[in-house]
Amino acid sequence: MNLEAQARMLANRVKKTFRKLQPRMEQRRIGAFRLYDRDIPEIRAVLDWYEGHLVMAEYAREQTAKLPWLEAMARAVAQELEVPWERVHLKERRTGEKYQRLARKGSRLEVREGDLRFLVNLDDYLDTGLFADHRETRARVRAEARGKDFLNLFAYTGSFTCAAALGGARTTTTVDASQNYLDWAGDNLRLNGAQGFELVRAEVEAFLQKARGRRWTLCVLDPPSFSDHGGNLFEVQRDHRALVEKTLAVLEPGGVLWFSTNHQRFTAQLDGLRFTEEQTVPEDYRNRTAHRAFRIIR
Numbered sequence: 001m002n003l004e005a006q007a008r009m010l011a012n013r014v015k016k017t018f019r020k021l022q023p024r025m026e027q028r029r030i031g032a033f034r035l036y037d038r039d040i041p042e043i044r045a046v047l048d049w050y051e052g053h054l055v056m057a058e059y060a061r062e063q064t065a066k067l068p069w070l071e072a073m074a075r076a077v078a079q080e081l082e083v084p085w086e087r088v089h090l091k092e093r094r095t096g097e098k099y100q101r102l103a104r105k106g107s108r109l110e111v112r113e114g115d116l117r118f119l120v121n122l123d124d125y126l127d128t129g130l131f132a133d134h135r136e137t138r139a140r141v142r143a144e145a146r147g148k149d150f151l152n153l154f155a156y157t158g159s160f161t162c163a164a165a166l167g168g169a170r171t172t173t174t175v176d177a178s179q180n181y182l183d184w185a186g187d188n189l190r191l192n193g194a195q196g197f198e199l200v201r202a203e204v205e206a207f208l209q210k211a212r213g214r215r216w217t218l219c220v221l222d223p224p225s226f227s228d229h230g231g232n233l234f235e236v237q238r239d240h241r242a243l244v245e246k247t248l249a250v251l252e253p254g255g256v257l258w259f260s261t262n263h264q265r266f267t268a269q270l271d272g273l274r275f276t277e278e279q280t281v282p283e284d285y286r287n288r289t290a291h292r293a294f295r296i297i298r
């Protein structure tokens with residue numbers, strides 16, 4: 001299939017999806033959702049809607065390396081959905097690449113998720129500051145947050161903390177190794193009217209070791225698949241069991257841990273623990289394992 005035929009096929013498909021999805025999302029006041037999720041094998045890209053903006057990411061490969069492939073696809077889609085080109089944001093994803101800065105435009109956009117609000121940055125990083133695939137997970141956490149002492153590990157921009165705070169958590173503790181993301185989490189929390197939140201810049205394992213004696217009653221543990229903070233190598237497949245156990249150790253008996261991973265070939269090693277795997281990937285994600293989520297009770 002040539003470039004033009006591919007672009008037309010993609011644009012048609014996206015338009016159909018948009019017509020079906022957008023009214024449903026708007027009814028729930030959801031401003032960020034997925035429009036295309038690698039549905040067509042030759043078109044290896046994902047496309048997200050953010051309040052009238054389009055973010056399109058291509059999974060880099062040799063066949064398209066010398067072509068203006070991504071731009072051709074995005075132009076066709078933008079035209080079909082009548083999105084001006086200034087509101088189109090392109091990314092190239094390569095395996096192993098994450099979290100590095102792509103630009104410093106610093107412009108932020110406010111995105112709705114029901115009555116929650118999140119600040120996203122569609123240009124400066126590979127990720128935008130919001131993982132829309134965790135929309136339902138946030139709703140589940142929020143639904144059980146009332147009166148809880150909430151701990152968010154690998155918190156990124158604090159979207160789970162915002163959900164817990166609006167759900168009536170008594171206290172919240174938000175932990176991340178990056179000051180930049182922690183500042184962003186603070187901005188998100190203030191945007192949602194949260195007060196008295198605790199932001200902790202720390203490597204998670206070091207935090208857990210030092211937290212002995214403190215106890216929480218609800219926790220989200222959503223680590224990256226791989227990380228090497230401060231020489232501390234972490235691989236979710238190899239290390240999740242130990243990390244889950246260390247996290248359970250700072251929960252009160254009966255406390256709830258939501259453990260999640262987006263590793264695509266993940267096998268859970270949680271035998272002997274009181275856990276259920278929960279279906280929390282929203283309808284707009286064709287990839288039903290965009291993430292996996294486990295609810296574990298101490």
Ligand SMILES: C[S@@+](CC[C@H](N)C(=O)[O-])C[C@H]1O[C@@H](n2cnc3c(N)ncnc32)[C@H](O)[C@@H]1O
Nearest residue numbers: 154155156176177178203204222223224227229
């Ligand atoms: C996969 S994201 C977490 C997604 C987040 N839970 C959400 O739903 O938005 C990775 C985050 O983990 C942080 N991080 C990675 N390794 C870390 C470590 N060893 N200790 C603390 N934070 C870490 C990064 O700074 C980044 O913010």
